[in-house]
Amino acid sequence: MNSSPVESFEGAAAIFTFADNPGVVQGIFWAMCAAMVFVVLVSMIHEVRIGKKAARRLRR
Amino acid sequence: MNDEVQAAIDAALAGHTTINLEIYYWWCTALMIAIHAGFLAYEMGASRSKHALASGVKNILAFAFMIPTFYAFGWFIYLAGYNFPFGADGGIDLLGSIDVEGDGQGGIPWSHGMGPNLQDQATGIFWAAFTLFACTTASIYSGAVIERIKLSAFIITAVLLGSVVWILGASWGWHPAGWMVVQWGFRDVAAAGVVHTIAGFFALGILIPLGPRIGKYNADGSANDLRGHNMPLTVVGLMLIILGFFGFLGACLIYDPAGQWVNIYGISSNLSAFVFNTLMGMAGGIIGAYLITRDPFWMMSGALGGIFSVASGIDLFYPPLGFLVGMIGGILIPYAAKFIEKMGIDDAVGAVAVHGVCGVWGVMAVGIFCAGYPGAEGIPAISILGQAKGALTLALLGFIPALVIGSILRMFGLLRVRNEVELLGLDEAEIPSQSYPEFARWEEATAGDHDRPRRPAPDRPAPDAPVLRERADRVDPNRIPPVPRRPS
Numbered sequence: 001m002n003s004s005p006v007e008s009f010e011g012a013a014a015i016f017t018f019a020d021n022p023g024v025v026q027g028i029f030w031a032m033c034a035a036m037v038f039v040v041l042v043s044m045i046h047e048v049r050i051g052k053k054a055a056r057r058l059r060r
Numbered sequence: 061m062n063d064e065v066q067a068a069i070d071a072a073l074a075g076h077t078t079i080n081l082e083i084y085y086w087w088c089t090a091l092m093i094a095i096h097a098g099f100l101a102y103e104m105g106a107s108r109s110k111h112a113l114a115s116g117v118k119n120i121l122a123f124a125f126m127i128p129t130f131y132a133f134g135w136f137i138y139l140a141g142y143n144f145p146f147g148a149d150g151g152i153d154l155l156g157s158i159d160v161e162g163d164g165q166g167g168i169p170w171s172h173g174m175g176p177n178l179q180d181q182a183t184g185i186f187w188a189a190f191t192l193f194a195c196t197t198a199s200i201y202s203g204a205v206i207e208r209i210k211l212s213a214f215i216i217t218a219v220l221l222g223s224v225v226w227i228l229g230a231s232w233g234w235h236p237a238g239w240m241v242v243q244w245g246f247r248d249v250a251a252a253g254v255v256h257t258i259a260g261f262f263a264l265g266i267l268i269p270l271g272p273r274i275g276k277y278n279a280d281g282s283a284n285d286l287r288g289h290n291m292p293l294t295v296v297g298l299m300l301i302i303l304g305f306f307g308f309l310g311a312c313l314i315y316d317p318a319g320q321w322v323n324i325y326g327i328s329s330n331l332s333a334f335v336f337n338t339l340m341g342m343a344g345g346i347i348g349a350y351l352i353t354r355d356p357f358w359m360m361s362g363a364l365g366g367i368f369s370v371a372s373g374i375d376l377f378y379p380p381l382g383f384l385v386g387m388i389g390g391i392l393i394p395y396a397a398k399f400i401e402k403m404g405i406d407d408a409v410g411a412v413a414v415h416g417v418c419g420v421w422g423v424m425a426v427g428i429f430c431a432g433y434p435g436a437e438g439i440p441a442i443s444i445l446g447q448a449k450g451a452l453t454l455a456l457l458g459f460i461p462a463l464v465i466g467s468i469l470r471m472f473g474l475l476r477v478r479n480e481v482e483l484l485g486l487d488e489a490e491i492p493s494q495s496y497p498e499f500a501r502w503e504e505a506t507a508g509d510h511d512r513p514r515r516p517a518p519d520r521p522a523p524d525a526p527v528l529r530e531r532a533d534r535v536d537p538n539r540i541p542p543v544p545r546r547p548s
Contacts, residue, residue: 025170032128043212044474050489051478058480 078181081315085185091307092192094300096123099199102297103206104495106288106409110485111207112495118206118214122198125215126222130191132169134223138190140164141231142238189311193230193255194222196308200259203409205266207273207286208482211490213475220465221262221458229457230254233450236326236436245440246450247430249323250312250334250371252422253451258458260416263407264400265462269470272406274482283401286408291357298360302342305367309334309374323375326436333375340379341370341386348390358397361410362390365418372447373426376433385425389418416455423451 100119107115140159147153158164166173166183173183198218205214233240234254240246248254277283288294313321313329323329345366349358366386370377377385396413407413427447434441469475481489 022170029132029169033132036125036128040212040215043215044210047210047212047477047490051481054480054484054489055478058484 082181082185084315085189085311088307088311089185089188089192092189092196092304092311093307095192095196095304095308096199098297098300098302098304099203100297101300102294103203103409105290105293105295105297106203107206108286108485109289109495109499110487112289112487113491113493114211114486115202115206117491118202118209118211119199121211121215122202122218122222123195125219126195126198127191129219129223130194130227131174131187132223134194134227135174135187135190136164136167136169137224138227138231138235139167141228142235144228144231146239190227190230193251193308193311194227197226197255197259197262198222200256200411200415201263201266204263204407204411205270206408207486208476209266209270210474210477213469216469217262217266217462217465220461221259225262225457225461226255226258229258229454232457233454234324236324240450240453241325241435241439243440244446244449245435245442246446247325247426247433247435247442248372248423248450249325249329249376250309250374252368252371252419253454255419256368256371256415257419257423257451257454260412260414260419261455261458262462263411264405264416265459265464266466267405267407267412268463269466270476272404273408274479276406277404281404283406295356295360298357298364302363302367305364306338309338309367309371312374325439329375336379337370337374337377337382338367340382341366341374341389344383344386344388345369345390345393348387349393350390351387352391352394358394358410359390361393361414365389365393365414368415368418369422369425372422373430376426376430381429385422385429388425389421392417392421416458420451420455423447423454 096119100116103115103119104112140163141157142163143157143159145152145154145157147156165171168174173180174187177183198221201218201221202214230238230251232238232254233246233248234251235241238246246253273286275284276286310331313323313331313334314326316322320328321330342363343366345362345364346359347362348366349355349362353359366389369386369389370382373385374382393410393413396417397407397410400407400412405412424444424447426442427444430442431444432441440446466475477486477489487495
């Protein structure tokens with residue numbers, strides 16, 4: 001498929017670092033998903049707080 | 061000896077072909093980033109100055125969330141969802157219709173193709189191109205909801221659009237084995253339907269529960285024109301989007317090692333056909349909008365609308381026909397925007413008109429002007445009925461999920477910022493910097509005193525609080541969707 005000399009090295013065709021350890025790969029994947037969910041939740045809480053703060057400012 | 065030379069030539073050619081494939085999509089992807097630079101400028105300029113940075117943050121985060129979520133499930137949906145929800149017998153089979161064991165394997169995030177792999181020089185670049193398409197759908201939608209949507213709500217809805225809804229539509233109608241293609245002969249070569257129609261109608265589905273901006277409508281129902289603060293920035297942004305669309309359209313072609321480009325349906329095509337109609341459609345769109353409005357905002361929107369109008373038949377139209385199709389798109393946009401405004405829907409940048417309406421028109425134009433054109437082997441020819449059914453399917457695919465998720469978020473008070481935040485300005489409330497600090501009123505109050513903080517202390521009343529209070533009292537509550545208030 002390609003002319004890279006790495007292709008000829010045993011076990012080096014796939015250089016995906018964790019290719020032989022699917023448990024670690026999936027763990028990292030779910031950590032990424034959790035990080036995104038966490039950021040959205042933090043954003044929601046932040047928006048509630050600034051909403052209250054803006055309301056207080058306008059009431060004064 | 062001759063065999064050895066031939067083998068060496070073949071090997072060199074194969075290597076160059078593979079590398080050219082990578083290079084081509086790499087630069088198409090890079091060029092597509094101009095779309096997002098353009099949308100960023102466009103939406104910030106179309107916002108009033110008190111919301112400008114918040115609009116920009118929304119665009120930046122859309123970009124950032126779309127990439128990992130498209131990695132997580134978007135690419136899998138495209139590869140595995142082409143028959144969803146129809147099973148092998150043609151009946152509904154929600155789970156059985158997903159091709160998990162076949163093509164879908166390549167889209168599973170922990171498969172060997174979804175990371176650095178010397179044996180795979182295609183997955184990464186195709187994934188990247190599709191990811192940028194996904195980011196484009198989110199950018200299309202984001203302009204419509206500026207100045208009042210909560211950032212978290214925007215992220216959730218943008219991910220639903222970019223990494224689920226549009227890519228499912230692409231799997232149905234922009235995939236050689238998609239059921240809309242196989243059953244109806246649906247043709248949408250440069251994604252007028254699967255990108256623009258879906259994104260435009262998704263925006264409409266969110267705008268209904270989101271409601272208009274404060275001040276958009278008067279008590280008698282008449283609309284006010286809430287002009288953005290920087291029209292030149294908006295117009296330049298639109299021009300940047302056009303630049304980026306050359307990358308987008310280029311990535312809609314598939315580089316074939318045999319030397320002949322094919323479109324997404326595997327039918328022979330080429331860049332020359334694409335560029336004829338891209339430019340002619342764009343010119344037609346500008347002229348059409350100029351004819352109706354003479355407004356540079358709508359003229360540049362017409363340029364985009366013209367490109368989308370020719371997109372479905374971009375490799376089929378005779379270029380002057382592409383011009384006329386684009387011109388009709390440019391004419392439709394201002395009327396569609398006015399109609400939507402009269403319906404009480406506040407689309408801040410005309411996204412529904414530009415993308416939704418021109419997307420539908422683009423899909424239908426192929427059915428009108430190219431009916432009977434043959435499809436790939438075993439695929440029905442283009443028909444007006446097939447295109448109409450396809451346009452309707454894609455519009456509903458965008459609209460219904462948006463309406464549902466928008467209504468749910470609104471029910472829990474998670475969709476729209478509080479009225480006080482909207483009146484004060486999203487920038488003042490949310491952003492720790494200012495778009496134009498030299499012009500801020502508080503700057504005047506602190507003139508000559510350089511030791512004081514550059515921003516008002518958090519507990520200090522806003523300089524224009526009395527004005528805002530008065531405006532808040534004048535707001536007609538019937539024109540603003542009720543936003544659940546939490547006790548403060």
